Amino acid sequence: AQKITQTQPGMFVQEKEAVTLDCTYDTSDPSYGLFWYKQPSSGEMIFLIYQGSYDQQNATEGRYSLNFQKARKSANLVISASQLGDSAMYFCAMKEVSNTGKLIFGQGTTLQVKP
Amino acid sequence: DAGVIQSPRHEVTEMGQEVTLRCKPISGHDYLFWYRQTMMRGLELLIYFNNNVPIDDSGMPEDRFSAKMPNASFSTLKIQPSEPRDSAVYFCASSTRTLSTDTQYFGPGTRLTVL
Numbered sequence: 001a002q003k004i005t006q007t008q009p010g011m012f013v014q015e016k017e018a019v020t021l022d023c024t025y026d027t028s029d030p031s032y033g034l035f036w037y038k039q040p041s042s043g044e045m046i047f048l049i050y051q052g053s054y055d056q057q058n059a060t061e062g063r064y065s066l067n068f069q070k071a072r073k074s075a076n077l078v079i080s081a082s083q084l085g086d087s088a089m090y091f092c093a094m095k096e097v098s099n100t101g102k103l104i105f106g107q108g109t110t111l112q113v114k115p
Numbered sequence: 116d117a118g119v120i121q122s123p124r125h126e127v128t129e130m131g132q133e134v135t136l137r138c139k140p141i142s143g144h145d146y147l148f149w150y151r152q153t154m155m156r157g158l159e160l161l162i163y164f165n166n167n168v169p170i171d172d173s174g175m176p177e178d179r180f181s182a183k184m185p186n187a188s189f190s191t192l193k194i195q196p197s198e199p200r201d202s203a204v205y206f207c208a209s210s211t212r213t214l215s216t217d218t219q220y221f222g223p224g225t226r227l228t229v230l
Contacts, residue, residue, distance in 0.1 A: 033217075035218065035219075037221075043204060043223065043224050043226070044221065044222075044223045044224065045206060045208075045221035045224075046221075047218050047219075047220060047221075050218055091158065102160055102171070103148070103160065103208075103219055105157055105158040105159075106157075107157050108157070
């Protein structure tokens, strides 16, 4: 079974608008972390934002926020005021305390920002 | 501060040749990870080290792959002999701990092409 599911292979958004990238996860571990990474066309993996399973509030980092719904096991990334430089592949990933070290990635969502 | 450094950035070799990929983790990070990214399989963890000791190598595809970490600031991933199906982007990442709260920071990757 997929531990991390990103159902949107590709997304388009108009510049300056907000966009939500979906991520659902599957774990029975009560302690885990959720991460989002950005991979632009140049290929590097850039860490964006982290959410811990026990965190009471949704994580935010500048224009990035994580809409964490624990009961639904979803951790959607929200990018506000999209910029052309946001065009990239976005990966959701999970790390379980019981499975230390293993960062499990979803298949990714390609985001294209239109001018 | 310098991030994770990988070399070479690109490698083209012929089937049967030995390939060595190199990684320098972020100073002070005691966990080092090797990942492989392909279109078919996405991002997958190959092996990770803690304090220079291999902890989990269950992701190493076969005996042709080996990894070493002779000291805290250097690791190698070797493929011998290389095959066309090894063509992929290989990432090295490092972190301070491997509990769910700790972020892995990735290097720029090595794009390997085996002809």
